[in-house]
Amino acid sequence: MPRVVAIGSAARAFTGGAGEIEVEASTVAQMIAVLESRFPGFGDHVERRMAIAIDGEIHQDADGAILNPHSEVYLFPRIGGG
């Protein structure tokens, strides 16, 4: 199962402090849906505020991105820039 790692206290506030969560999902969209159902509000928070790194590569707005069973997904605050 893909492993979701939420670093940062803002995200952990939704997961009751849990930093790592196993999620049954094969796309980012599914992962967000699962997170939302398990931790109400978290999926929405991830969609609006978080950037996602799948196995080291940063994705933004990547609902269709594929997760393989061994994928490591990092959630961290969205990045803008100057």
Next chain:
Amino acid sequence: MSQLDYVAPASAEEAARALAAGGTLAKVLAGGTDLLVQLRAGRLAPGTIVDVKRIPGVIGIREEDGGFVIGGATPGALIGEHEALTRAWPGVVEAATLIGSTQIQGRASLAGNLCNASPAADSVPALIAASATCVVVGPEGRRTVAADAIAVAPGLTSLGPGEFVFEIRLPPRPPRSADAYLRSIPRTEMDIAVVGAGVNLSLDAGGLVCEARVALGAVAPTVILSEAAAAALVGTRVDEAALANLDAAAREACSPISDKRGTALFRTKIAGVLARRTAIIAFARAGERA
């Protein structure tokens, strides 16, 4: 600026009449590098603007009785290009040409720098150290005033209603004498002096300082002329001891404020540093003229 009026008289007398008629709201426009900024910032109420630049003689430099006469509205760039003046009064010229950028130099004048009455005006310490005098024109005619009598407080001058500085006069140069000006600013250009120092001195035949004038800017409400600082140099070859005394005297003479450009303590220390460095340059220059 809706009620602003602009006149460009062709004679000094006409200008004096226009200024007098305009009362306190009337302003002299020479280079305009301070005036326009103040108008735009709303720091000046609009009134009659009297552009003096079309008056014959108000722009230009001439030698007279061994000294120099600089038209009040002569831009810094012109002053910097005048070789004889630069040879005789390098300190006055370097001070005048330090005011602002190349663009500002195309406009900014000595009279404007004096009459803006800023304690930080670059040219003023040099002019005071040089014992410069100003020919002031007004409704009652002309009078001559020492440069250090123009500014009486920040932004305030001793000029009466209708009066303006028509020209600045530098005395004849004795042999073995020279001047210098240095300022301290945060950047290398484009800043208002945090401290400015003008030193003018003469050497005797033996190479000892026989006369000295030390003027400091931005360390008091108006530019100050320090007798004690001058005394520290007289009778010396501007050696280490003299410089130490000068440094102390310069610091003693300061009564600066702390503001966004520098603390009082910093200004005081720098006044000592610059007095020393400026004296060394003036002494070397005077020596070359022996």
Next chain:
Amino acid sequence: MIRRHVSATVNGDPVEFLSHPGATLLDALRDELSLTGSKEGCGSGDCGACSVIVDGRLICSCLMLAAEAEGRRIQTIEGMADGSALHPLQQKFLDHAALQCGFCTPGILMAAKALLEANPEPTETETRYWLAGNLCRCTGYDKIVRAVMDAAAEMRQVRV
């Protein structure tokens, strides 16, 4: 409010315009004569984006009243190229990529033109001090200084 009639020469052509007493030369150039190449970055003579040459002197047009322009000869960025032939400075700025956003460029070009007229062989230090009244926030000045010195070298070649 009485508007004042002013006649001057801009880039070699006689011009006439009406100006409010408080209007600056920059206002007149941009609003009355539609010469918008001169820019206003500060309105206080601190950025140089409005630099023009009046009777041979480089000045900030935001610090000169339009009324003062009566009878003056004014050069602006619009008059720098000779028809479709760019001035060497303009060409060197392109060759050296000496501009990024390009907003300060007209003022810097006018200042550089004045520099090379006063000093055909400026050192790097002379160039930097001459241009100190022209702020550029994009380039760090490096390529600008190189372009000006390269243009100076080329213009000296042309002269001999």
Next chain:
Amino acid sequence: MSDVLERPADSPLKVVGTRPIRPDGVDKVTGAATFGADFSMPGMLVGKIKRSPHAHARIVSIETKRARAVAGVKAIVTAADFPDLASEEYEGGESASNLRDLSLNCMARGKALYDGHAVAAVAATTAAAADEALELIEVTYEVLPHVIDVEEAMSHDAPVLHAHLFTEGLETRPETPSNIAQKNELARGDLAAGFAAADVVMEGRYTTAAVHQGYIEPHACVAAFAPDGQCQVWSSSQGQFMVRTYCAKVLGLEASNIRVTPAEIGGGFGGKTTVYLEPLALALSRQSGAPVKMVMSREEVFRATGPTSGAVMEVTLGATADGRITAADVVLKYQAGAFPGSPVGAGSMTALACYDIENFHITGYDVVTNSPKVAAYRAPGAPISAFAVESAIDELALKLCMDPIALREKNAVRDGVKAAYGPTYRNIGYVETLEAIRDHPHYRAPIGPNQGRGVAVGFWFNIGGESTAAVHVNEDGSAVVVTGNPDIGGSRVSMAMMAAEVLGLPIEKVRPIVADTASIGFSMLTGGSRTTFATGMAVTQAARKIVADLKQRAAGIWSVAAEAVEWKDGAAHCLDPAKADAQPLSLAALAARSARTGGPITAEVSLTAQGAGPGFAAHICDVEVDPETGHVTILRYTAAQDVGRAIHPAYVEGQIQGGVAQGIGWALNEEYVFDRLGRMENAGFLDYRVPVASDLPMIEPIIVEVANPRHPFGAKGVGEAPIVPPLAAVANAVRRAIGVRMTDLPLSPPKIRAVIDAR
């Protein structure tokens, strides 16, 4: 010129990596380019803003009757003329912004939160009439105590800016409102164990002042609101789509009714990633029925547009005697200005991004203060935390008597290392940039008395995101490239170069334009160093679609399979041996026959670019300090950066040099100065001191190229990383020149003279 690693001779690239003249160049050297304030319309009114003279005040009433009576005044708007939006996070492509805050920042409602906060706006037939009206608008204020210092704002007894603001990110929801909008923590490993394993522990406290982006072009726009609700906006911004979205939200309009045309932009550096004037101009135009032009004065730009945060930071580092960093504890307190949203999040994530550290804890505080709402500024947040961390690393090097580059190499992140902010690094060029400065002659050059040499490194993520590009082939075989990204620093030429490379055309035959919001698909704004990467990817894909189309058409002409056609040097070549006599068909030849081969040849590609490659920078700075005046002279500066692949090396160098210059200004002289009443004292270029030409030496860029496999030409973002190291590079150089660590920016002469006297 930098010693850019020149293309290998065998490189297939003909255009990418060369230095062509930018297509918009002539307009910019002749004064013809139209910037924000250069656009006019017939019957246009002048719009001006009434601003709060107080740092914090309740707006009791606003009386506009007398102002409306002024001859020539056509419209006056206040907050009452804008919808009172609900608090809503809107992810505008960049970092999320709260629409209510955005609207309240454009026009104060009930409370003025900083000196210069807009409280009303006027449109009149002349500037004089508008000014007179501003004078006659009577605003009654109840002045409130204000707070600007970040730590004072955090204290429990500080004046509270927003009664509805409760600190996010705490274990338990607080009972009382606070100026601390958010507490965010990033942690890994066991901090205590890390410090226990350390032979040396260094502690430091560092502060930076709020600084402004300092673009030379003040904000400007023209807006026209037609009776049928159709709006036109011409404005200088980093994103026409951003302007459209924000105007629609702030005014409650349909995006389809707003067409935004980007003017040439006179610098942005992040400061033009939001709106200030456009919604007001539209509201004034709606009320007056005439087009309205608004141009800020320089004073308004400083008082009312986004600077970046002033900050207070604490850094504790633990390391073994041989220089392995075992633990890092970083606390960051950033000013957000009047509304939440400081870049402390990015500051936290970048703080340790260059270091492979097992145990760390980073705590970030986003704190509202009575100063202008901060806006993005070049690598938002990163230069601030890098100043603290890179200064601390330098102290560590001194303590361990280690070469500062060697210490960084020993702890450097590499491919496969997990970044402090989470993801695992791939294809990064950090070690290469360190080696580039280590092996540069500058690093071995002799140093004189009162001189010092500082080293610092920096990181920026770089982003991808949504971009659209279209390529149109003209009937003569030339091409037009259309994108939706304003060109701040020469990106247009890079777009044309990438298209030319794929099409096999000379650059002169490709004309790039930046289109309005009705003429090209959505594109996120120009920021985050994303344009050459993300929009470049869209341009390349569109050009490749054109090539596929051209091959199809050629195949049809030769009646062979498309696979039997090769595109080379701007022409289709037939590979089918049976058609040995088929002459190559040039783009021009195919364009000429387009009508008979399927019609116009055009392609448009929209995408969300993924896989942006992070940028790493390593700088060396030499300074000389005048011990008597405290004046710092920058003697020499060398800046290495991994850019993936330099599309146009000259503009890559320009980005590096410009970023360094801004960083030097930040380090030495730039700062917001407020008086006791919270009013900005230095709102002009005279006393807000950006570097002038004579302050700087030549800045030598070293372009390092470790390709990003996710970009067709290997490009990574460039614009932001170069501003990250200079603050610390300068401070570290000063430390080594005077022997005392300066921890409080800017390093202005009075401060330096004071520490020299105290040493």
